[in-house]
Amino acid sequence: MNPRSWNLVDAHCHLGWFSTPADVARGAEEAGLALLAVTVTPAEFRAQRDVLVGEKNVRLAAGLHPWWVRDPNDAEALVEALPETRFVGEVGLDASPRHAGTWDEQVAAFERICAACAEASDPETPKVLSLHAVRAADAVLDVLERTGAAERCRCVLHWFSGSSDELWRAVRLGCLFSLGERSLATRRGREYARVLPLDRLLLETDLPEAEHARTDVPALAGSLGRAAGAVASARGVEAEEVRRVSVDNATSLLDV
Numbered sequence: 001m002n003p004r005s006w007n008l009v010d011a012h013c014h015l016g017w018f019s020t021p022a023d024v025a026r027g028a029e030e031a032g033l034a035l036l037a038v039t040v041t042p043a044e045f046r047a048q049r050d051v052l053v054g055e056k057n058v059r060l061a062a063g064l065h066p067w068w069v070r071d072p073n074d075a076e077a078l079v080e081a082l083p084e085t086r087f088v089g090e091v092g093l094d095a096s097p098r099h100a101g102t103w104d105e106q107v108a109a110f111e112r113i114c115a116a117c118a119e120a121s122d123p124e125t126p127k128v129l130s131l132h133a134v135r136a137a138d139a140v141l142d143v144l145e146r147t148g149a150a151e152r153c154r155c156v157l158h159w160f161s162g163s164s165d166e167l168w169r170a171v172r173l174g175c176l177f178s179l180g181e182r183s184l185a186t187r188r189g190r191e192y193a194r195v196l197p198l199d200r201l202l203l204e205t206d207l208p209e210a211e212h213a214r215t216d217v218p219a220l221a222g223s224l225g226r227a228a229g230a231v232a233s234a235r236g237v238e239a240e241e242v243r244r245v246s247v248d249n250a251t252s253l254l255d256v
Contacts, residue, residue, distance in 0.1 A: 007032030009250035011178040012204035027217040029057040038089040040065035042077035061087035066094040072108035089130025118148035137162030178204035184230035194234040
């Protein structure tokens, strides 16, 4: 698909959680927005695949969010979906107190997914992974390295909140970072926005926050615009430069 010029690109949103995903997708296209729509289970991916077919501004990712992992075998349904899409997410690991009880299952499922993505990737059509890493950045990077996904796939750390050492380890591995207004509201988020190489920077909304939401397209555009402004403020540049660079990075990554 030949890329077109977009006003903004949302590199991580939960399009399937809107009350009317197809309407939001069409409204976003009219507003000049392209979207990477992540999913939290393979079942959601299959359902949204049918709803969003033909939406040229949407790239739909097959996901298995760590909050939804209960058994390592949960990964198999996602692996079966890999021939249908280059895009995988939201996947990853979460070691926060609320979710640490499924840590072993999360690691096993994530490792299976990353190994399958690495095997299915090639230099012309690498898999693109949108990654969740809460209190688990080093563990996520370990899996990416161990399975070959760091080398063979394009890996994007969504809402990165790890340490500075983990940040630079991810940069050395070739990871990109999707930044949203909520992560940029923190001092750590603003500092990372300041120091990240510009060619690794994407913008995201992570919206909506819950299923069946009625958040509209102006809310998406507004959130992306505020994120661009926060990055620009952190770097001491114009918001238009951040917007342009983030769009260039995202259109190249997503082929949208």
